[in-house]
Amino acid sequence: MRRITIIGTGYVGLVSGAGLSEFGHHVICSDVDKNKIKELKSGQIPIYERGLESLVKQNVAKGRLHFSWDVHKVIQDSEIIFITVGTPQGNNGESDLGAVESVAKAIGENLNGYKVICTKSTVPVGTGKWIEDIIRTIQPNADFDYVSNPEFLREGAAIKDFMHPDRVVIGTRTSKALEVMREVYRALYINETPILSTSVETAEMVKYASNAFLALKISYINEIANLCEMVGADVHEVARAMGLDGRISPKFLHPGPGFGGSCFPKDMHALVATGLKNNSPLPTIEAAIKTNVSQKTRMVGKLKRLINDLNGKTVAVLGLAFKPQTDDVREAASKVVVSELVKSGVIVHAYDPIAIENFKNHFPDINYFGSWQGAVKDADACIILTEWNEFRGMDLGELKTLMKVPIILDTKNILNIQELESLDFTYDNVGRRKSE
Ligand code: UDX
Numbered sequence: 001m002r003r004i005t006i007i008g009t010g011y012v013g014l015v016s017g018a019g020l021s022e023f024g025h026h027v028i029c030s031d032v033d034k035n036k037i038k039e040l041k042s043g044q045i046p047i048y049e050r051g052l053e054s055l056v057k058q059n060v061a062k063g064r065l066h067f068s069w070d071v072h073k074v075i076q077d078s079e080i081i082f083i084t085v086g087t088p089q090g091n092n093g094e095s096d097l098g099a100v101e102s103v104a105k106a107i108g109e110n111l112n113g114y115k116v117i118c119t120k121s122t123v124p125v126g127t128g129k130w131i132e133d134i135i136r137t138i139q140p141n142a143d144f145d146y147v148s149n150p151e152f153l154r155e156g157a158a159i160k161d162f163m164h165p166d167r168v169v170i171g172t173r174t175s176k177a178l179e180v181m182r183e184v185y186r187a188l189y190i191n192e193t194p195i196l197s198t199s200v201e202t203a204e205m206v207k208y209a210s211n212a213f214l215a216l217k218i219s220y221i222n223e224i225a226n227l228c229e230m231v232g233a234d235v236h237e238v239a240r241a242m243g244l245d246g247r248i249s250p251k252f253l254h255p256g257p258g259f260g261g262s263c264f265p266k267d268m269h270a271l272v273a274t275g276l277k278n279n280s281p282l283p284t285i286e287a288a289i290k291t292n293v294s295q296k297t298r299m300v301g302k303l304k305r306l307i308n309d310l311n312g313k314t315v316a317v318l319g320l321a322f323k324p325q326t327d328d329v330r331e332a333a334s335k336v337v338v339s340e341l342v343k344s345g346v347i348v349h350a351y352d353p354i355a356i357e358n359f360k361n362h363f364p365d366i367n368y369f370g371s372w373q374g375a376v377k378d379a380d381a382c383i384i385l386t387e388w389n390e391f392r393g394m395d396l397g398e399l400k401t402l403m404k405v406p407i408i409l410d411t412k413n414i415l416n417i418q419e420l421e422s423l424d425f426t427y428d429n430v431g432r433r434k435s436e
């Protein structure tokens with residue numbers, strides 16, 4: 001059992017802290033945001049993540065998981081410190097490392113014996129060295145080792161991804177630090193999770209190379225989908241046939257309105273910035289970013305072709321979260337689509353099972369409804385932007401009777417085309433047959 005501190009109790013920090021306490025370690029999650037810590041101390045979970053509340057509660061009850069806003073004290077009391085503060089996109093695409101810097105300084109000021117300092121937040125290659133220099137500037141003789149241990153958590157599946165990772169990547173400079181980290185993840189030995197030992201810089205690169213590749217795959221299938229529309233091919237069948245090739249895999253070949261989230265967009269910009277800074281540009285990633293931006297606005301163009309004059313029309317927007325099973329709307333396609341619709345004079349009726357509160361912070365003046373039925377009532381058109389199960393199972397007969405005009409744009413290709421045709425819907429999607 002190790003004494004671990006998590007600094008930055010956001011979505012990654014809280015999931016990682018709860019997971020590590022489940023592995024049997026003594027974990028303190030800390031954050032500068034006192035309200036967040038007060039919420040957590042009172043048993044409230046500030047983020048929506050399936051299974052997180054019970055995981056936190058179980059480990060708090062067992063006395064393995066604690067919360068504190070006294071960052072200095074928790075640094076002094078721990079052997080291993082995980083940095084999981086936000087690294088949002090700064091200007092010119094580079095990561096904003098302000099939070100990382102303030103945490104590194106706090107660590108430098110409070111080191112009181114050998115510790116392993118481990119960054120889990122996504123940080124540009126070379127940040128590890130920068131953090132070490134900050135700490136050594138404050139305490140030249142500081143006794144510590146630095147580790148890069150990137151996270152591969154998907155929102156909505158973060159607990160599963162933490163407890164059953166495909167791999168654990170540990171970037172270190174000493175065998176001593178590697179041994180400590182192997183002990184941290186000892187619980188994973190049982191199911192033989194590959195624990196990969198690399199250099200610090202390699203571990204930092206693995207995160208970006210992985211995330212940017214996944215995002216590239218999505219932009220690729222979106223471009224193929226758009227071409228399928230022009231040549232009369234069906235992207236679902238193309239993707240299925242592609243995915244049967246083990247080298248391609250069927251994963252992340254689902255076309256849509258463009259990817260969102262707090263990771264893909266910012267990680268791609270950060271990687272491109274790293275490439276330019278090191279005189280080794282990544283034009284494929286730059287292209288994938290451009291494709292993703294245009295895919296979102298392409299959806300509005302599709303709607304304009306379905307309704308021709310948008311001004312004064314009522315459009316139901318079903319799905320605001322950037323993906324299902326999360327309330328997160330960061331970089332969601334819905335933000336671009338709703339913004340364009342409002343600019344075009346559309347009366348927007350919005351519904352999402354759990355993301356409405358977050359979306360309201362960005363669009364307080366559109367109409368929100370408690371159900372998809374309420375949102376589509378008397379609508380001139382409907383657009384599906386997030387593949388929530390309740391939209392997959394939507395009764396299309398009911399949908400038709402509720403709408404003023406049966407026009408639907410299914411950007412996630414979840415509806416049955418034959419059924420739409422039998423009900424005389426005017427419909428469109430991404431990469432499949434559309435109504436004449
Ligand atoms: C973060 C990074 O943004 C992302 O790059 C990485 O892939 C995963 O970790 P996330 O957990 O979503 O993602 O960050 P965020 O939701 O912004 O939470 C960070 C937390 O750190 C916040 O609660 C913030 O209050 C806290 N924080 C910020 C500190 O505790 N100290 C600081 O100095 C600054």
Ligand code: UDX
Pocket residue numbers: 151152153154155156211214218251252253254255256257258259260261262263264322323
């Ligand atoms: C991603 C990575 O999957 C994860 O490994 C990393 O740690 C953080 O970033 P996340 O952003 O939470 O996770 O969600 P993910 O499931 O990857 O989806 C990201 C976006 O891509 C969503 O908008 C989703 O709708 C979209 N997507 C995903 C597609 O459009 N098509 C696909 O086939 C898969």
